[in-house]
Structures are given as structure tokens and as C-alpha cells.
Amino acid sequence: MRALIENLWAGWRMNFLQQEGEPDSLRAPSSCVLCDLAKGEGQAFDARNYVLHRGRDCYVVLNAFPYAAGHLMIVPYVHEGDFLDLSSEVLGESLELARSAIRALKEVYNPEGFNFGANLGRAGGAAFGDHAHFHVVPRWLGDTNFMTTLAHTRVIPEALSATYDRLLERLHNG
Numbered sequence: 001m002r003a004l005i006e007n008l009w010a011g012w013r014m015n016f017l018q019q020e021g022e023p024d025s026l027r028a029p030s031s032c033v034l035c036d037l038a039k040g041e042g043q044a045f046d047a048r049n050y051v052l053h054r055g056r057d058c059y060v061v062l063n064a065f066p067y068a069a070g071h072l073m074i075v076p077y078v079h080e081g082d083f084l085d086l087s088s089e090v091l092g093e094s095l096e097l098a099r100s101a102i103r104a105l106k107e108v109y110n111p112e113g114f115n116f117g118a119n120l121g122r123a124g125g126a127a128f129g130d131h132a133h134f135h136v137v138p139r140w141l142g143d144t145n146f147m148t149t150l151a152h153t154r155v156i157p158e159a160l161s162a163t164y165d166r167l168l169e170r171l172h173n174g
């Protein structure tokens with residue numbers, strides 16, 4: 001399972017690295033894709049990488065390999081792996097952004113519930129245990145289990161770019 005997740009993230013990173021027109025600084029990224037996304041700038045970069053919002057201490061990005069349509073992540077800018085070492089400011093903004101994201105997702109997708117939380121450490125299932133982040137996953141009654149579905153090919157009923165456009169509008173107008 002862990003290897004699969006790592007492969008998925010590696011694939012995402014590969015796409016990221018191969019994009020045309022990036023400044024050289026982004027072609028030699030750090031060892032952390034979440035930091036690479038944090039350092040990116042401009043509307044075009046954000047749209048290509050599905051960054052929905054940049055706050056003071058955290059940003060919001062669609063998961064490029066979602067468990068469900070609208071699966072997004074709230075990521076502190078700081079490269080900190082230990083949840084216990086995140087500042088009160090970071091944790092506070094994470095919750096605020098989670099609320100905004102859940103509000104937007106409710107308006108766009110009307111899900112019947114949500115998973116919201118974090119995988120802490122490798123044993124907790126974190127694909128990148130060294131950069132703590134939070135997941136928001138819309139859920140519907142009868143949808144498949146959060147974890148077991150990871151082992152199978154997922155059919156997401158909407159392209160990521162369409163999800164991005166819909167949520168971007170809600171987040172910025174709501």
C-alpha cells in the first residue's frame with residue numbers, strides 16, 4: 001500500500017517536473033513535492049498544479065490522485081513532519097481553510113459526509129511523512145472504503161481541471 005501511494009506521488013511529481021515553461025529554479029526542486037508546490041508562484045502555476053488557495057501559513061491544493069471527486073489537501077508552507085511541532089497559527093489557519101473548503105465542497109458536490117484529518121507518520125499512512133498536511137475528502141453513502149480503494153483503479157467522475165474550476169470559483173466568491 002505504501003509503495004503504491006509513493007508511486008502515485010512520484011507520478012504526480014514527474015508531471016510537475018516535465019511541465020513546459022517553468023523557470024529553471026522549479027526544474028531543480030527540493031526533495032519535497034509539497035514544498036515545491038508551496039514555492040510556486042502565479043496563477044498559471046497554481047492552475048497547472050491545482051493550487052486552489054494560498055493563505056498566510058497554508059495553501060489548499062487538489063489531490064492529483066483523489067480518493068473521491070473534490071479530495072483536497074491543506075498544506076502548511078513550513079516543511080515540518082511532526083504534527084506536535086506545528087504552530088498554533090498554522091493549526092488555526094488549517095482549520096479555517098478546512099471550513100472554507102468543506103463549505104465550498106458542500107455547495108458544489110453536496111456530499112453526505114466528509115473525512116477530514118491527517119495521516120501522521122509513515123505507519124499512519126502518510127505518503128510524505130516529513131511534511132505534515134491535512135486531507136478533506138467528500139463522502140457519499142455507499143461509496144467505497146477510504147483505504148481499501150487505494151489498491152484499485154479509481155474512477156473519478158470528473159476531470160481534475162473541472163473540479164478545480166468549480167471549487168476555485170466557490171472559494172473565491174464564498
Ligand SMILES: [Zn+2]
Pocket residue numbers: 032033034035036078079080130131
Ligand atoms: Zn516539504
